[in-house]
Amino acid sequence: MNNKKSAQIYQEATKYMPGGVNSPVRAFKSVGLNPLFIERAQGSKIYDVDGNEYIDYICSWGPLMLGHSPSQIVDGIEEIIKKGTSYGVPTKIEVDMAKIIVEAYPAIDQVRMVNSGTEATMSALRVARAFTKRNKILKFEGCYHGHSDALLVKSGSGTITYGVPTSPGVPDDVVKDTLVCRYNDLDAVRDIFEEYGNEIAAVIVETVSGNMGVVPGKQEFLQLLRDITKEYNSVLIFDEVITGFRLHYNSSVGYFGINPDMVCFGKIIGAGLPVGAYGGKKEIMDMVSPVGPVYQAGTLSGNPLAMYMGKKNLEILRDNPQIYTELERKATKLAEGLKSNIEKLGLDYTVNRAGSLVCLFFAKGPINNYEDVTKCDISKFNKYFKEVLKRGILLAPTQFEAMFLSNAHTDEDIEYTIKAIYEALKISHNL
Known part of the structure; x- marks a missing residue:
């Protein structure tokens, strides 16, 4: 070769x-x-x-x-490019795309487009903390949720490969509110909620961990997360950057039959172009600016090229x-x-x-x-x-x-x- x-x-x-x-x-x-x-x-x-x-x-x-x-997606993109690649103001295709996502994901009412999975998880956690008025979050060993500071703790994939389970450059104060449990360990979840449950704003989890190989969440593990977050009024966030629209058209909701409070998506909703999104119940998403006080913005969020590709991709998956x-x-x-x-x-x-x-x-x-x-x-x-x-x-x-x-x-x-x-x-x- x-x-x-x-x-x-x-x-x-x-x-x-x-x-x-x-x-x-x-x-x-x-x-x-x-x-x-x-x-x-x-x-x-x-x-x-x-x-x-x-x-x-x-x-x-x-x-x-x-x-x-695939021709059924890329055909016609030249016409979109000729119309303009970025506007910085709203387009109808953003609305169409948001509607498709919400209709496909029965657990959420609204969605906000961003530019990557990292932006999606970072923003979702900020919203969850504001909604619950709590600071602590719970994640699981080997689950990677992007490279924002608070989540680079035992995070899988490249950090395992290169031996950096917690990246240098992340201040201790940033991760002091990040709790970590063993994936698929029901007793560990119960123990940590018994100790910190009233301080936990959100639990974020990959329903199938795709950054330590392929490690499916056990049905009883995911169900416990759903039940215990309800009991303690914490927000359950499914990170579906890998699993979204791949496991099932209705994502993990369709595959496992369990509804989270919030969800994060990544590049699949742009058919491979740079894109992400986070969504949730209306009362949670009402915290997001300009409706609520939680600030999050992005010039290229809802970029028309990514929305065009993503809309076609999801329509094909929905209709076939x-x-x-x-x-x-x-x-x-x-x-x-x-x-x-x-x-x-x-x-x-x-x-x-x-x-x-x-x-x-x-x-x-x-x-x-x-x-x-x-x-x-x-x-x-x-x-x-x-x-x-x-x-x-x-x-x-x-x-x-x-x-x-x-x-x-x-x-x-x-x-x-x-x-x-x-x-x-x-x-x-x-x-």
């Missing part, structure tokens, strides 16, 4: 950007490689500047449920429920193929799946929390990753992320992937 051009670009990039990248998980540092630089993508395939073709299981970290550049049926079938096929691989090779590893999110953990299961995930054999994963990449399969360059399937992935893609992973496991483990 020739990566000469990528290597040259990377050398130049390191002169002008920290680590040569604009997000640490793109660096490939943890797997001992230089990053790939991408030229284009179409459907389930992505192509680097050296002309190498890969079946893509990153899918821009989740939002590309229809694959790369068979997309979810097919994604479930394909993800099941992939997960069962991976399980078969590790059984044939005698490897005591674990495959977790939730909807179209799949992860092969290099550790004995079950994998239910951050502690379980940290038992993974990272050196073995790194060797495996390189072998998989040689075979034209692009995975996230870390053990602690999901494989994201799209509607563009074919049965042939999945069958080839299963075979390639078998070979990569066999060679990387000297079997």
Whole structure:
């Protein structure tokens, strides 16, 4: 595999950007490689500047449920661009988009557009604190809710990969009101509410943690969060930056049947363009300026390009429920193929799946929390990753992320992937 051009670009990039990248998980540092630089993508395939073709299981970290550049979404965007890319004043498409989201998410009454998942979670917590007149928040080990200061505590993904569970530069005073529990641990939740319940403004949780691999929340765990936050008048926030519209068209509400008080969305509502949103019950959202006292603003919030793409994306998902049926079938096929691989090779590893999110953990299961995930054999994963990449399969360059399937992935893609992973496991483990 020739990566000469990528290597040259990377050398130049390191002169002008920290680590040569604009997000640490793109660096490939943890797997001992230089990053790939991408030229284009179409459907389930992505192509680097050296002309190498890969079946893509990153899918821009989740939002590309229809694959790369689907014609039914990108057709017509030139006309939107010609009309203007940003106005700084309202547009009708923002209203249309908000209506679609609220109708799809039965737990919320109103939504506010922002520009990223980090903005969404940061803003939702500010609103929840103002609504409850409390300061403490509860999060869970291994759940990543963006890089705002108060949430960079045992936060998963890149912070696990690079060994920074609490980032330098975050003052102690900022995180003193951030409580942390073990994911899926019911007793720990009960204990912390018994001690701090009347001080807890909000509980924020990924219903399926996608930043320590794929770790689904247990039904009884999520139900306890719903029940105990009601008991103590705390706000329950579902962070659906990864799971929103991916697990189900009605997101986690449709998948688990549990309603939060607030929700945060990310790039999927822009079909991959920079966007985010947070929403909640009307009495909570009435706290947000200009109606209420909680200030939050953004020049590019509700950007017409992102709204156009996102609206088309959600309309397609809404009007074609068979997309979810097919994604479930394909993800099941992939997960069962991976399980078969590790059984044939005698490897005591674990495959977790939730909807179209799949992860092969290099550790004995079950994998239910951050502690379980940290038992993974990272050196073995790194060797495996390189072998998989040689075979034209692009995975996230870390053990602690999901494989994201799209509607563009074919049965042939999945069958080839299963075979390639078998070979990569066999060679990387000297079997």
